[in-house]
Amino acid sequence: MFTQNLLRNRVAELSEEERDVLEGAISVTQLYPAGHVVVRQGAPVSISTLLVSGFMTRHVDAPDGRRHLVAVHVPGDFVDLHAYALKKLDHDVGALTDIEVAVFPHASLERIQAEDPGLTRRLWFLTLLDAAMHRQWIYRLASLTAVQRVAHFLCEMNARLLAIGASDGTGFALPMTQADIGEVCGLTNVHVNRVLRELREAGLCHVRSSVVNITDLKGLTAKAMFDPEYLYLNQQTAARAVASAGAPS
Structure with a gap:
């Protein structure tokens, strides 16, 4: 259990x-x-x-x-x-x-x-696996823009929660404040707010009241340049995490 x-x-x-x-x-x-x-x-x-x-x-x-x-x-x-x-x-x-x-x-x-x-x-x-995720977090901070960092983090959480049945690929609970997300992504609270608004206006996702609603998973993963390989998911779950054509509906 x-x-x-x-x-x-x-x-x-x-x-x-x-x-x-x-x-x-x-x-x-x-x-x-x-x-x-x-x-x-x-x-x-x-x-x-x-x-x-x-x-x-x-x-x-x-x-x-x-x-x-x-x-x-x-x-x-x-x-x-x-x-x-x-x-x-x-x-x-x-x-x-x-x-x-x-x-x-x-x-x-x-x-x-x-x-x-x-x-x-x-x-x-x-x-x-833990070390692989740490390396990806370092990469995210060092190489991605502010919008890409937040999008990448949201994609990662979606993938990890998909693996345990806590996301259906279109939304999940994320009990984190904008300040928490800022700590993960190396951004200020104000900057996170601006980035989340940009993702919402682009029709990619909407984050509100500790809930993430994904409106365009394929677009969000493309924006983030997200590849779930470092999470070592099985083929089916990895495909769902990026809205691959091979993923089951």
Whole structure:
């Protein structure tokens, strides 16, 4: 149940047996309110968390007090699996909304590593997928215009939510403020507002009250120069994410 979205519609999906092993490694599930910092930068950690419901972020606080979002997590993400090896993080992990997480003691992950090499490779894949998304976020900030950055981020979230059944390709909930989107895209709140208006007037998408309505997915992906290859989705989901002619209706 808790792992149903883990690697769902990815190139390398989990088997039922692997899901059973992972769920047997969960020690407890916990609820946190929006705004709660689940893991603090530099604090020793002996657990990793799988997001069951809600949205989470990873963020870095600058010396001047400004927060910088460096990742947004959706249900099914193993948010801080890399903490198993690192034992402390160089960033905070927080609840963007009210959340539920499944807790994996590192001792349980140690047993999986010793007893199930196949599942260990699946978990390793998750950390590599995480790194692939980080590289794409760097590319987005360094190489795309303001409009392209926001469009690219919206396309990514649509693709990731498509994979877990939380988007139908025409709309999805995105519980983020314009300031949050600005942190992701390296833009001011005013600039994000201007960009969202431009996307709306171009007939591509409409973002309002934490809901994204996509009116032209093919046009939006073209504007963003979005290619979902870095998300390692299966062929069908990847086609839906860009409104490919080969995607099922």
